[in-house]
Amino acid sequence: MGVLEKRKDPMGAAIADFYKNGVAGRLRVMSSMFDEDEIPVEHLFRVFEEMSEIERVALELSRGRCLDVGAGAGCHSLALQDRGVDVCAIDISPLSVETMKHQGVADVRLADFFTDDLREQFDTILMLMNGSGIIGKIDNMPKFFARLKILLAKGGQVLLDSSDLIYLFEDEEGSADIDLAGDYYGEVDYAMQYKNIKGDSFDWLYVDFETLAYHAEACGFVAELIKKGEHYDYLARLSCKNL
Numbered sequence: 096m097g098v099l100e101k102r103k104d105p106m107g108a109a110i111a112d113f114y115k116n117g118v119a120g121r122l123r124v125m126s127s128m129f130d131e132d133e134i135p136v137e138h139l140f141r142v143f144e145e146m147s148e149i150e151r152v153a154l155e156l157s158r159g160r161c162l163d164v165g166a167g168a169g170c171h172s173l174a175l176q177d178r179g180v181d182v183c184a185i186d187i188s189p190l191s192v193e194t195m196k197h198q199g200v201a202d203v204r205l206a207d208f209f210t211d212d213l214r215e216q217f218d219t220i221l222m223l224m225n226g227s228g229i230i231g232k233i234d235n236m237p238k239f240f241a242r243l244k245i246l247l248a249k250g251g252q253v254l255l256d257s258s259d260l261i262y263l264f265e266d267e268e269g270s271a272d273i274d275l276a277g278d279y280y281g282e283v284d285y286a287m288q289y290k291n292i293k294g295d296s297f298d299w300l301y302v303d304f305e306t307l308a309y310h311a312e313a314c315g316f317v318a319e320l321i322k323k324g325e326h327y328d329y330l331a332r333l334s335c336k337n338l
């Protein structure tokens with residue numbers, strides 16, 4: 096993995112355009128599993144009042160030194176800074192990182208959660224807008240929790256949101272047509288495009304709370320369900336049992 100090249104950073108290009116011009120073109124999202132979709136670029140610049148309840152609760156629970164993982168345009172980091180919370184924002188998108196600097200995020204770094212050495216520990220690790228996405232595949236759970244152990248300070252917490260994609264496979268009676276022997280149903284592949292900038296395709300994991308809690312337990316963590324959203328989404332807190 097590692098950080099992106101600028102010529103393969105469609106979301107960063109969209110974010111930079113919107114920041115400079117107040118408007119952006121279409122940020123297209125392709126997947127082998129879904130019809131083509133778009134991310135409304137202005138949504139990445141939402142302020143506290145425009146955020147979902149899950150996001151607002153996560154920000155209210157953020158304390159101590161915070162790490163905003165996959166910070167994008169920096170909306171959560173800026174909201175925390177406004178509240179006097181000490182936050183470091185990381186992202187693999189060079190153009191997003193540049194924009195966060197322009198936006199006034201005080202501590203922002205071009206870094207990959209999985210591979211870059213951040214040389215410090217955090218009381219709160221924030222992972223929002225399907226924060227489980229960067230885990231990519233269920234098989235990466237042990238690697239994910241191993242990274243959290245390195246990055247969490249004593250008594251630290253991870254606040255992460257995700258959705259249970261089961262609704263995509265349910266019929267009218269509510270019974271799900273999924274292949275239990277196949278891959279986990281929340282494993283998605285995406286590729287993005289903005290103007291003529293195409294990104295490489297990447298794995299993005301949606302995980303239901305029970306599955307997250309199962310893997311947390313197996314890796315020495317506890318998962319708590321903090322809040323359910325309006326549509327199969329939720330906010331969870333992860334903490335390490337022996338930290």
Ligand code: SAH
Binds near residue numbers: 106139167187206
């Ligand atoms: N949290 C922001 C943006 C979410 S989009 C918001 O809620 O608006 C997900 C972001 O994660 C993108 O900016 C992407 O570049 C970043 N990202 C993906 N994989 C990453 C990784 N391994 N380490 C750090 N950032 C990552």
